[in-house]
Amino acid sequence: MVDDTIRIEGVGKYFGAEPNLVKALDNVSVNIRRNEFFTLLGPSGCGKTTLLRLIAGFESPSFGTILLDNKDITTLPPYQRSVNTVFQSYALFPHLTVAQNISFGLEMLNKPKHEINQTVDEMLALVHMEELKDRRTNQISGGQQQRVALARALAPKPDVLLLDEPLSALDYKLRRGMQIELKRLQLETGITFIFVTHDQEEALTMSDRIAVMNEGHILQVGSPDEIYNDPQERFVADFIGESNFVEVDIVGKASGASSSGSIRFANSKKSYPVKIPANKKNDKKALVFIRPEHARLDGKTRGATLTGTLANKLFFGTDTNYHIDLDDGSQFVVRAQNTLEGGFSPAVGDKLGIFVDENALKVLKD
């Protein structure tokens, strides 16, 4: 049996009243396992921060239950939950020093003095802030503040650490450094991290599992690999990484419970065997999604999955993105790795064939 720290059961949060009712969260259920790095990913307004605030206890749900270690904490105030938060703005106490900020939670828990001092020293070492412990929090840099915020939230050794877009205020390089540091801290402390971000790259690099959210719902929960390679819905596919969506005809369907079937691209006679989602079984048309790096370009168009004209080339260092105007007028992006040999290098305006393997084709639920 999987060991869950947090269980969210049918939780919803509505703001306001009809006719201006806002459903920030609508009937969400998800289980978060012990010691995992769990990420809530989605665009702003998707409900991820609301969910985090419900877990922290800053808001109470309109309905549903939240359990921490099988204990119902739905109605407990934040200060009675073994859950700590790293705030997006850090919310470091401006009237206290770095060390005083870190010891605050421990003092509130009435820990003995020597234990507090010891934990504060440990935490300062953990985030490499020993030198600055007597500084005021407005006298240190953003990255340092970030680390103090982490140390402050970790010091009481909570069961769960909530992180609300903690890296969004940092510049790119610092952010990369902190991503690695966060992962290290999570492994070292063995605390369950629930991380909220709208940055898919951050989510993919750090998480054990990701929940993709939109409009108050969790659309898909899975490992970064599952989420990236096997998105169930167009929104997930579109939100994470770059994607091409092409409408296809469903030409063959297996009967009964089997999900196998086949599809065919417009203006193409070739059919590809694919898995058809259950809700698409009776449809004639479907949407397939293809990652840009899973397609290949060639000067020849014969036997190609799709054909089109090269409209633009964007050089990214390791890769180049080729933007192709398909014959039906839609756009398609192919990403190819750059090699020193140079290799195939088409010019803008060339007529090109796009080749896709059948296992790179995913039929989406919608």
Added chain:
Amino acid sequence: MSRTLSALEQEQIRRKTRANWLLSTPALLLLLFAASGPLIIVVIYSFLSSGNYGGVVWEFSTDAWFNVLYTKDIFDDTVSLSDAHLSIFWRSVQLSFLTTVLCLFFGFPTAYFIATRPPSTRNVWLFLITIPFWTNLLIRTFAILELIRNQGVINNSLMSLGLIQEPIRMLYTDFAILVGMAYVYLPLMVLPIYASMERFDFRFVEAGYDLYASRIKVLRRIIIPIIKPGIIAGSILVFVPSLGAYVTPRVLGGGKRLMVGNLIELQFGQGKNWPLGAALAVTMLVIVMVALIFYVRLVQKSERNHG
């Protein structure tokens, strides 16, 4: 990292300094003449002799200062400490302190309430808070009197409800003065605390809850320390004018419970003894400054202790 500044940089700094001085000149002149001028006149007056019909006679005298603390018996010329003056000073400090505490007690929640309203309605609340300022002080004082007098609103309601048989005597007591002054000076406490509170980031409160601090601890350990500048400013703004108040203590105290302000007003307003009035005013100024230094010290100390 130290280095010598280039000539150009030095010139720029010089120019900036000069510009700063130029810009602040009007303010400095105003301060010099409008603030120090009258103060110097008051100090000089306190060392002159009293004129018969008010005013001063330009003759050096320390009588006024002598009279602040001592009285000389008219009949046998024995000198004794002026109990009347000392007790008035003491009463004034006490009442002003209590007024400040009372204003803080009511002003803080009020400011908190306003600061936690949506921004659009905050201005309405602030406007409501400042309305009393628009009314003549005496009329405001009469309004308080109307509430607490023997046949006033409070006593009449309590009696008609049968809760009391005899009216509670509230008017012409220290309590009445306290209520009156707290009412009059409450906005001076609310506004600076509100100003601090408005800038206060309420995420600190969430952070406090998150770190296991209960409501009271969040108030004591987070909100109050952070908005302390507003509390200090409000306390000063209430304490200082309370000490000099004279209309409110006169009307609500019934003329029997004088404060320093009344005493000074008597010397000047009725033209009795200007030098004594001046000496009393300077004494009050010294008390205010000592009280402020003491207060700021106390606050700083508590800050160090709590850290």
Added chain:
Amino acid sequence: MSATALIAEIKKGAISPVDVMEASIARIEAVDPAVNAMVTHDFDAALSAAKAAEAKHHKGESIGLLAGLPVAIKDLEATAGMRTTYGSIPFRDHIPEQDDLSVAQVKAAGGIVIGKTNTPEFGTGGNTWNDVFGVTGNPYDPTKTCAGSSGGSAVALATGMVPLASGSDFGGSLRTPAGFCGIIGYRPSPGLVPDVDKANALAPFAVLGPMARHVADAVLLLNAQMSVDNRDPFSPNTLRLLPDPMKAASLDSIKVAVSDDLGVAPVADEIKQVFSSRMGILSSAFQSFEWQDPDFTDVHDCFEILRGVSYVAGMKDLVDQHRDHISPLIIDNVERALSYNLADVAMAHQTQSILARKWLALFDQVDVVICPAASVSPFPHAQRYIDQIDGQVMPTYMRWLALCYAPTMVMACSLVVPCGVDDHGMPFGIQLLGPPGGDQRLLEIGLAIEAELAKHDATKAPLPDLAKLIASKKS
């Protein structure tokens, strides 16, 4: 009906002076047994004088300023052919041959003296009671005093016996009764109503003045009483009558100073409360409204001594002659006065000069000073005077009148206007104070304030319950 309205009706011919006189006599006969205010009267003479006035009016001759209205005269003013006792046993049957100047003035203006109103012996004391006629009761509660010394006049006005009455004032004798009975009393500047018989004519303290139920009526009677007579050194050289009708001042141009105790007077807390509360109602009507206690430092000693001087001057011979028949209060006054020495008197004059100058200077800043008319609520007349206020013992029997005698010392003119009732349902009056010589301005302000007070239930002039009053006597 006000005196001014009655005169207008008489001049129109709508009513006759005889009607007014008959109504007045009827009222006196009905009410006076309950209050004992009109101690001497001559209804037949009054009625025939009214008939004469009526006849004169029919012939188209002038019937004077007062148009044959009945006027009550305080029993301290000599009336030719009518008993004038001064409230004193030795004068029990005294019938003067000549009118005092003020009475002659009233008669000359067409006023008809209907009778004499009660007063304490020689006007001494703030409670109208004497051994000749007994006590005069307050029309709002006959067991309580109507104050004094013009108590009989005040009661006669409050109960509607007469539209106009005369009074006199040293330390509040016109003003305290007006306050206690809910009517108008006006203490004019010295000399305005010449007093030609004062023993120490140079002391500006004792004055004669009008009492009425309306400010306009007081102006009317004052105009009648005023004259020029060089036997009173304060009398002006030329007679300047007040405008009639007088125009009320506009309140929003008036700067007011209020004080509940003038800084020195002992005043009962309950009176201060009522006063402040009433001022709160009135406050917004004025241009400016500030609290200011005028300087009356040492006014008590100053008053005691200078009043003593007047007493010795006016009464010493009398006390020496009729010691057995004179109230111990008067004897005590004279003897205490004789204990002061010259230095005391000099100091009192000095103090008075300083205070009077400061009083004048005050009116550079304000137009009128307002304070209560009396320091206590009307008290049972069995109690001769107020010996303590809220537990504070009064050092002299006059001290409770300090609200009135302090302004006397600075020669203020003073108008008492009724302002609702106090916590005991007894009339409450306020005193409007002006500088000496500022009579016209003060009366103009008084007219305006009287009109303003009439707008609010809490401040309008009270009326006694006459039916109850009459019944109280019968039962």
